Amino acid sequence: MVTLAHFIFLIITVTGIYGYPQQDGILEQINLGTKQLQHSNVIPQSLTESVQKIKNITDAKQKSEMVCRACEMVAGNVISLRKSLADRDTMIDYLKKLCNVYTDFGPIACEGYVNLDVDTVLFVIDYRANFTPARFCSIRLQEYQCIDPQAEPWVIPLPPPSQLASESATSNKTTDSKPLNILHLTDIHYDALYKHGSDAQCKEPLCCEEGTPSKPENAAGYWGDYNCDTPLEAIEDLLKRINDKHKNIDLIYFTGDIVSHKSWATSIQSNRESIRLILQFFNKSFPNITIFPILGNHESHPSDYFSPLNALFTNVTTEWIFDLAADEWIKWLPIETQSTIINGGYYTVLVKPGFRVVALNSNVCFSSNLWLLYDDKDPFNQLLWLVKVLAQAEQNNEKVHLLSHIPPGELTCHKQWSNQFAKIVKRFSKTIVAHFNGHTHTDEFRLFIEDDQVINIAFNGASFTTFKTFNPNYRMYEVDNNSLVVSDYDQYIYDLKQANKNSGTPPQWYKLYSFKDAYGLKDLSFPSLKSLYDKMTSNGSNNALVEQYYKYAGKMSEVYLSVPCDIKCKKQMICFISSVEANTSFNC
Ligand SMILES: *[C@@H]1O[C@H](CO)[C@@H](O)[C@H](O)[C@H]1NC(C)=O
Numbered sequence: 001m002v003t004l005a006h007f008i009f010l011i012i013t014v015t016g017i018y019g020y021p022q023q024d025g026i027l028e029q030i031n032l033g034t035k036q037l038q039h040s041n042v043i044p045q046s047l048t049e050s051v052q053k054i055k056n057i058t059d060a061k062q063k064s065e066m067v068c069r070a071c072e073m074v075a076g077n078v079i080s081l082r083k084s085l086a087d088r089d090t091m092i093d094y095l096k097k098l099c100n101v102y103t104d105f106g107p108i109a110c111e112g113y114v115n116l117d118v119d120t121v122l123f124v125i126d127y128r129a130n131f132t133p134a135r136f137c138s139i140r141l142q143e144y145q146c147i148d149p150q151a152e153p154w155v156i157p158l159p160p161p162s163q164l165a166s167e168s169a170t171s172n173k174t175t176d177s178k179p180l181n182i183l184h185l186t187d188i189h190y191d192a193l194y195k196h197g198s199d200a201q202c203k204e205p206l207c208c209e210e211g212t213p214s215k216p217e218n219a220a221g222y223w224g225d226y227n228c229d230t231p232l233e234a235i236e237d238l239l240k241r242i243n244d245k246h247k248n249i250d251l252i253y254f255t256g257d258i259v260s261h262k263s264w265a266t267s268i269q270s271n272r273e274s275i276r277l278i279l280q281f282f283n284k285s286f287p288n289i290t291i292f293p294i295l296g297n298h299e300s301h302p303s304d305y306f307s308p309l310n311a312l313f314t315n316v317t318t319e320w321i322f323d324l325a326a327d328e329w330i331k332w333l334p335i336e337t338q339s340t341i342i343n344g345g346y347y348t349v350l351v352k353p354g355f356r357v358v359a360l361n362s363n364v365c366f367s368s369n370l371w372l373l374y375d376d377k378d379p380f381n382q383l384l385w386l387v388k389v390l391a392q393a394e395q396n397n398e399k400v401h402l403l404s405h406i407p408p409g410e411l412t413c414h415k416q417w418s419n420q421f422a423k424i425v426k427r428f429s430k431t432i433v434a435h436f437n438g439h440t441h442t443d444e445f446r447l448f449i450e451d452d453q454v455i456n457i458a459f460n461g462a463s464f465t466t467f468k469t470f471n472p473n474y475r476m477y478e479v480d481n482n483s484l485v486v487s488d489y490d491q492y493i494y495d496l497k498q499a500n501k502n503s504g505t506p507p508q509w510y511k512l513y514s515f516k517d518a519y520g521l522k523d524l525s526f527p528s529l530k531s532l533y534d535k536m537t538s539n540g541s542n543n544a545l546v547e548q549y550y551k552y553a554g555k556m557s558e559v560y561l562s563v564p565c566d567i568k569c570k571k572q573m574i575c576f577i578s579s580v581e582a583n584t585s586f587n588c
């Protein structure tokens, strides 16, 4: 997460009760105050107030409008300062001031973010032809539906529908075959600097690394904390527990995010160390099991950035992360995967005849990936490649499991990418049998629905990290060895608060639910999932299934559930289930 986008992003995170402000006055103050900061270290009171007034707008549509217009003013000032030949130090100074005005990261994180991001920001301003404030705001703040009149939509061509994609591969069910057991791990967010007993209620965006707690309850817990990422002990316990409890794992899906949320202080060196350590743990814990890993947005440095491989200046390239992935993943993957990993962080493997894993680097679509500003057209030709792989799989009558860190329909996945991705899934909905995602840390699922029928499902494996407010989890899927359809899964968690009460003993893991039992399904076929969806959308606010879905979403965490899910929240959750494109999620 980062940069000048963030300065504006934070304008929205607080919702107040202030009425409709006078728009023009606010924007004038924003413009004036932002300009003044170029020459002064004093933050004008009127600027702080105007920012607060925008935060206080309650009407979503009005707020979006104000956020977009404010964004364009701030971005406009940054761009013209640079275009007037301001040097790197001047820009750093200005960006830091803006960070302090527009975010609540605090001076330490602002300092770190700007130092890490400045060269990328300047690269985009200097070398992206016709870089406008509207381009910046429409991409970086797309969830406010900011508009760029000059945006050029791009399209990935699809082959015509095929007759081949019948059910033939799945129709010959040999019922005597055992199911496959697939372990899903995601979003571990290992914090190498985690310090037991340090301050868990700090001022920075991530805690538990330093400081003295103001009272004993605020001390960083032994097994982790709700404002914090994951201590090593918790990861060791996780792997031991899985090894002890599950003797029959056939495959492991790891859907990304190893590195901690201290994104304002990453380095290639420290990210590399965390990634290597965790993958070595996996290798040691599961010596005979194939792991299919993918990248999370946090693996990169600077966090979230995935530069084109031909970046003109070597000091802004993020190429190292693809090289590292290729080196580290080779212990589980065939050699043929190397070239696409090195060229974009994605790959495909034929697990056995008829069963293919396709592993994406969907982090490229994340709106925090500033390289989208430079060039947003199908980064690394990944979607083009995806279509080719799926067309071939269709021809060969293979079934596909699709691994992707960012779930379909994420609000912050570049809308053009998201839209093209959804079209690809719809075209190949008989070939792709399921998606496996992470990133949101929430236990949730998404359904692709077309003509009133479910045509695909995306499972989110939630997170092992407890950041922020969650309990930790892992998941075991049961998969039909012929159809490759997920027939059920078990979700395992423990209560972090309880665990921390007994730091001397390992956490009490337990099975929270199985999907089939929890939702009263006879199977997870698409018609069954459609009837589940219909049940969840019935009864308005009085829906027991949605209530339950919410509890599972937060993994029963007291902290998460202390915010009750009102009717608006319930409607939104249901809406997200059926939104598999960013631009439909906007309406939720
Ligand atoms: C924003 O709303 C808060 C209450 O939610 C209020 O105390 C504050 O004065 C408001 N700020 C501005 C600048 O309107």
Ligand SMILES: *[C@@H]1O[C@H](CO)[C@@H](O)[C@H](O)[C@H]1NC(C)=O
Binding pocket: 168, 169, 172
């Ligand atoms: C499915 O079964 C039919 C008839 O038993 C057989 O002809 C066909 O080859 C089988 N297909 C596969 C993919 O095994």
Ligand SMILES: *[C@@H]1O[C@H](CO)[C@@H](O)[C@H](O)[C@H]1NC(C)=O
Binding pocket: 177, 178, 179, 180, 250, 352, 353, 481
């Ligand atoms: C799944 O099927 C393959 C053949 O397609 C077989 O080799 C493998 O042993 C089966 N796995 C299980 C767990 O039954």
Ligand SMILES: *[C@@H]1O[C@H](CO)[C@@H](O)[C@H](O)[C@H]1NC(C)=O
Binding pocket: 280, 283, 284, 287, 331
């Ligand atoms: C992975 O584990 C195996 C067996 O425990 C070991 O021989 C191998 O060296 C490990 N590979 C790496 C890259 O750590």
Ligand SMILES: *[C@@H]1O[C@H](CO)[C@@H](O)[C@H](O)[C@H]1NC(C)=O
Binding pocket: 287, 288
């Ligand atoms: C891994 O597989 C090898 C060879 O198949 C076997 O000798 C070894 O005991 C297995 N290790 C474990 C931990 O299951």
Ligand SMILES: *[C@@H]1O[C@H](CO)[C@@H](O)[C@H](O)[C@H]1NC(C)=O
Binding pocket: 088, 119, 313, 315, 316
């Ligand atoms: C990166 O390259 C730019 C352009 O050559 C240069 O101005 C800047 O100082 C470099 N940054 C670092 C950290 O080396």
Ligand SMILES: *[C@@H]1O[C@H](CO)[C@@H](O)[C@H](O)[C@H]1NC(C)=O
Binding pocket: 535, 536, 538, 539, 542, 543, 544, 545
């Ligand atoms: C909807 O309401 C009816 C009547 O109160 C109840 O029987 C049913 O279980 C409810 N359905 C769900 C999914 O909550």
Ligand SMILES: *[C@@H]1O[C@H](CO)[C@@H](O)[C@H](O)[C@H]1NC(C)=O
Binding pocket: 419, 581, 583, 584, 587
């Ligand atoms: C989303 O975008 C697609 C393609 O641009 C368009 O067909 C669709 O109507 C849009 N949906 C919404 C809700 O804006």
Ligand SMILES: [Zn+2]
Binding pocket: 187, 189, 257, 296, 439, 440, 441
């Ligand atoms: Zn994450």
Ligand SMILES: [Zn+2]
Binding pocket: 257, 296, 297, 298, 405, 438, 439, 440
């Ligand atoms: Zn993520």
